[in-house]
Amino acid sequence: MAGLTPVRAGIVILPDQRWSAAAGRWRRAEEYGFAHAWTYDHLGWRDLVDGPWFDAVPTLAAAAGVTSRVRLGTMVASPNFRHPVHFAREVTALDDVSGGRLTLGVGAGGVAGFDNTVLGGEPLPPRARVDRFTEFLAILDPLLRDERVTYHGRYYTAVDARGTPGSLQTPRVPLVVAGLGPRSMRLAARYGAGWVTTVGRMDSLDAWWRAARESAARFADILAATGRDPSTVDRYVSLDAAPVYSLSSAAYYAEAVGRAAECGFTDVLSHWPRAESWYAGDEAVLDDVAASVLPALTRSPHGL
Template sequence: MRVRVGIIILPDQPWSVARQRWQRAERYGFHTAWTYDHLGWRDLVDGPWFDAVPTLTAAAGVTDRIRLGTFVASANFRHPVHFAREATALDDISAGRLVLGLGAGGAGFDERVLGAPVLTPRQRADRFAEFVSLLDQLLRADRVTWSGRYYTAVDARSTPGCTQRPRAPFIVAANGPRGMALAARYGQGWVTTGTRSDDLDEWWRSVAEAAARFDDALAAGGRDPASIERHLSLDAAPVFSLSGAGYFADAVGRAAELGFTDVATHWPREAGWYAGREAVLEEVAGTVLANLPSNQP
């Protein structure tokens, strides 16, 4: 199987606990270690919860090879001008290991906490298009001036730019046509969660349908399908991917059959979201990851 495996480490633990998880992720052989980018998330909103950028900065300091990324940076509260500066610093500190997962931002706490007007789905898509386009320009050009509906930049600077050239890669999260078109235009990768379902087979069908729609988006944009990564969040399924090593191996294989180049699982938590046993994670590292030559950075 030519699939790379990443792991998402929720920023819900103090660094005294989280540090060893990021180090173990590298030691286990995961290709990328990701973290969520939220001001608060679902029923974990009352904390503890820590910010993505300093978490990734700290992770860069205690690892050497594993790629590090946002899964996914949210347009709900990130401004492209400031986020471009953060990304430039992160890419420098990590010696070019940064991956920028980008998302439109959904309804919920992140949308309400700043007191901004609630957007319609169409407005959210409009804002995301502007977010991605402006961030791309900021990370490529020395100076950018922009006047849009949702963002403004006046002679914004990006010196010295990213360590990776022309910029850190974008992994664009999208299930709908407009988001997929953005991924086809700006992305070095695309990530999907499929469509939420309590039926596992139905969820896999939705993933296959999303992959087919993305093929269409690439064709419409004149993009070579071989030039873009395809990422699947396995835990959007109704079964936690680390419920067992055998189940995980089957899920990775199924993703590979659908043309995905990368999959992501979550670090097991004691209870609640992504509840599981670290013993399964260790078994997966010793069996599945060990047999994936493409998983090394």
């Protein structure tokens, strides 16, 4: 494992347990040595919609109370059911409660699913979702910098909104912007301390890794076109979007981390093993990964 290219490793913990059980996962995530730990931000997710399921904001506030070093965040929050003015208040509070350990993952939101329909709205087509996401970021970004915002858009309105006292971090909470297509990638280049991708669903593992490499190359081109220094933008990949679960074994996890580094990613994400259904696996693999793989992943964060 010593030959691994240094990257940062993150773990995603679904908010699917009561806190009496979930708290131990967050503590262990820090003890294992993960650089960052995340949770989903949904009102309900896929066939787990019938629960149990808990909100991301209080979950992260509670996680901040049982950890002291690991960075915490949403993977990812979206405009599907959030208004940027209110969300800025929640994010500001989370940053304060965590002592400046919050990283905010944000994205345009899924095309379909419970979040799109539970409030009675109609799911937006892809282009409109990115239009809405653009407005979301245009309001959220300055509010987190403690600027007043008045904005009248197609999807959002803000009238003399306040972000006081602003983020604990300077100049604001870092954003990791999700994107598969060029418009979302350009938003990541504009607003993001990082970019995150799932690459897309594919049946072939080799095809998925080829697509991951191509996606990273496209983002590099966008950074160059916008004049953004690539050393200032982290690049995250969700390993579990691939056809093989990343924590199926420590050996496979190490292989996946190595392949991600070869593609140019600075950070990798895996999901905490669950007893069944999505991300089904054995928590004993985490012990093995913590002992044999994570110590070799010592990449220093840039600016986070």
